[in-house]
Amino acid sequence: MSLRKKNINMDKIPIIDNLMSNIQNFIQSSYDTTNGFFRQGGYFSTSGQWFWNMNPLDFAVDCQTWTMSVFGPTKIDSWFGVGTSANLWVKTKQLGGYNYLIFDGSIQGVGFSYNTDAQVFSGEWTFGAINMLRIMAQITSNSTYSTEADSLRVYIQQQLTQTLTINGVACTGVSYSNKRYWIPFGWWANPLMSTASTSWATMVDSNFNPFFLGGRYLTDYT
Numbered sequence: 001m002s003l004r005k006k007n008i009n010m011d012k013i014p015i016i017d018n019l020m021s022n023i024q025n026f027i028q029s030s031y032d033t034t035n036g037f038f039r040q041g042g043y044f045s046t047s048g049q050w051f052w053n054m055n056p057l058d059f060a061v062d063c064q065t066w067t068m069s070v071f072g073p074t075k076i077d078s079w080f081g082v083g084t085s086a087n088l089w090v091k092t093k094q095l096g097g098y099n100y101l102i103f104d105g106s107i108q109g110v111g112f113s114y115n116t117d118a119q120v121f122s123g124e125w126t127f128g129a130i131n132m133l134r135i136m137a138q139i140t141s142n143s144t145y146s147t148e149a150d151s152l153r154v155y156i157q158q159q160l161t162q163t164l165t166i167n168g169v170a171c172t173g174v175s176y177s178n179k180r181y182w183i184p185f186g187w188w189a190n191p192l193m194s195t196a197s198t199s200w201a202t203m204v205d206s207n208f209n210p211f212f213l214g215g216r217y218l219t220d221y222t
Contacts, residue, residue: 028068028079036091038063039183054141060185061096061110061125064088065132069211072219074135085136098122108155112183120189121178123160123197127153127204131217135209138217153204164193173198
């Protein structure tokens with residue numbers, strides 16, 4: 001969009017458009033219509049053929065929240081039907097929510113994957129959910145999403161924020177998680193102050209969406 005407005009590097013636009021189209025097609029094909037969420041990955045067979053993970057246990061919270069933050073509820077609903085984006089958030093809370101309450105659908109945060117037994121509270125991934133909720137509130141004009149976002153921010157402040165002395169300086173930051181937990185996608189979460197969580201806190205508290213040029217809670221540049 002910016003290149004067209006400035007009328008520069010016009011020969012690069014077809015390359016960029018092709019890359020964007022392929023990424024979008026990949027994301028679209030990752031959606032599991034049966035389970036109602038975006039798959040977290042797949043694998044190539046020995047013959048080079050791509051297969052999506054079909055096991056419904058292969059669920060990743062940020063594959064939902066970040067995808068929504070980038071493409072937005074309007075586009076996702078246009079792909080898979082009206083209400084898909086709203087249901088995606090409901091499903092994410094049911095599967096990955098921390099302290100999820102079935103009677104009202106509320107949560108105090110999100111974990112990394114299926115969270116019924118683990119009950120891990122992720123600072124970084126909950127901030128990603130807050131960012132998504134603010135985008136949904138802005139695009140759909142539904143204040144319920146912004147209220148949820150504010151509630152999650154309070155729980156992070158209450159349960160995951162700490163102040164430690166580092167090299168003689170008092171530093172406040174947000175823990176990566178509330179406990180040590182094996183993340184099923186290949187790494188450990190630890191209850192330590194985290195650059196990932198704390199940098200998200202800075203962006204959220206500055207009302208800055210890192211997925212949109214300029215930081216607004218939007219997804220469409222047109």
